[in-house]
Amino acid sequence: MDDEQSTMTLKAIGIVRNEIKEQPKVGYPWKSVISEIVIDSSLTEALDGLEGFSHIIVLYWMHQAASGKLPLKVHPMGRKAGPVQGLFAVRTPNRPNRIGKATVRLLQRQGNILRVEGLDALDGSPVIDIKPYLPGYDSVADARVPQWITN
Amino acid sequence: MDDEQSTMTLKAIGIVRNEIKEQPKVGYPWKSVISEIVIDSSLTEALDGLEGFSHIIVLYWMHQAASGKLPLKVHPMGRKAGPVQGLFAVRTPNRPNRIGKATVRLLQRQGNILRVEGLDALDGSPVIDIKPYLPGYDSVADARVPQWITN
Numbered sequence: 374m375d376d377e378q379s380t381m382t383l384k385a386i387g388i389v390r391n392e393i394k395e396q397p398k399v400g401y402p403w404k405s406v407i408s409e410i411v412i413d414s415s416l417t418e419a420l421d422g423l424e425g426f427s428h429i430i431v432l433y434w435m436h437q438a439a440s441g442k443l444p445l446k447v448h449p450m451g452r453k454a455g456p457v458q459g460l461f462a463v464r465t466p467n468r469p470n471r472i473g474k475a476t477v478r479l480l481q482r483q484g485n486i487l488r489v490e491g492l493d494a495l496d497g498s499p500v501i502d503i504k505p506y507l508p509g510y511d512s513v514a515d516a517r518v519p520q521w522i523t524n
Numbered sequence: 525m526d527d528e529q530s531t532m533t534l535k536a537i538g539i540v541r542n543e544i545k546e547q548p549k550v551g552y553p554w555k556s557v558i559s560e561i562v563i564d565s566s567l568t569e570a571l572d573g574l575e576g577f578s579h580i581i582v583l584y585w586m587h588q589a590a591s592g593k594l595p596l597k598v599h600p601m602g603r604k605a606g607p608v609q610g611l612f613a614v615r616t617p618n619r620p621n622r623i624g625k626a627t628v629r630l631l632q633r634q635g636n637i638l639r640v641e642g643l644d645a646l647d648g649s650p651v652i653d654i655k656p657y658l659p660g661y662d663s664v665a666d667a668r669v670p671q672w673i674t675n
Contacts, residue, residue: 381585381650383532383621416620419596422613425670432583432623434532445570461563461654462573464661469567470534470652472583474625476662499532501621503612507673510615511627512663519576522658
């Protein structure tokens with residue numbers, strides 16, 4: 374890889390504001406959490422048109438994930454009874470690159486602030502990207518999941 | 525933000541291999557492109573269990589996107605006739621953080637190599653994360669998009 378590829382550096386485009394200050398237990402009802410995504414005011418114009426979408430994809434940095442050596446296999450959702458899976462087969466925040474991807478309902482856009490429902494990010498999480506949710510591109514009609522997936 | 529948050533650095537976990545060496549024109553039939561994602565062999569075990577999913581989410585670095593000053597508004601899909609939209613309302617690769625997100629069919633996993641269908645990444649794109657596609661979490665039944673979206 375050349376230099377451009379080996380040094381990938383992210384700059385936050387904004388920050389998550391909500392009432393979830395610490396990682397809650399597994400099973401927390403994130404779907405009803407309301408958050409504000411405060412985008413850097415220099416980028417306000419780049420949000421124009423987003424209000425036409427009911428849902429958006431948020432990429433954010435899971436800043437409170439574990440650091441240090443990562444276990445390559447984990448118990449999904451922390452359930453010790455179940456079989457371990459590779460970390461890329463689960464959605465654990467403890468990943469080589471701590472990027473979370475959430476699809477959330479856009480309730481309102483006001484200037485540089487997006488009010489969203491269902492974002493499973495902690496207060497203070499840096500936001501990396503916002504993309505419109507395109508059903509024809511982002512969803513799959515016939516997806517199959519293994520039996521240990523319960524949602 | 526503290527230091528941890530302001531310096532977000534990504535390390536590639538793998539690389540895309542396919543026959544698409546340069547950005548093709550808008551409308552290219554990416555859905556039928558077959559790619560191999562070669563994951564760093566130190567992470568092979570972290571893929572265990574992924575083969576139980578029919579579809580996976582790939583986060584990758586759009587290494588050939590434009591650099592320099594970004595226009596905050598663009599013509600969607602390069603269609604000069606249509607209205608401009610903010611860059612966060614479209615899926616242009618020319619974004620503050622050049623991360624692409626694709627949902628693709630997993631055809632085969634063999635050791636550290638994932639064979640996938642429909643990945644719209646150029647050959648040589650660094651791979652940042654692999655996540656299982658969870659229909660209940662990643663898809664939305666009632667999503668609304670603006671009229672200028674055609675797919």
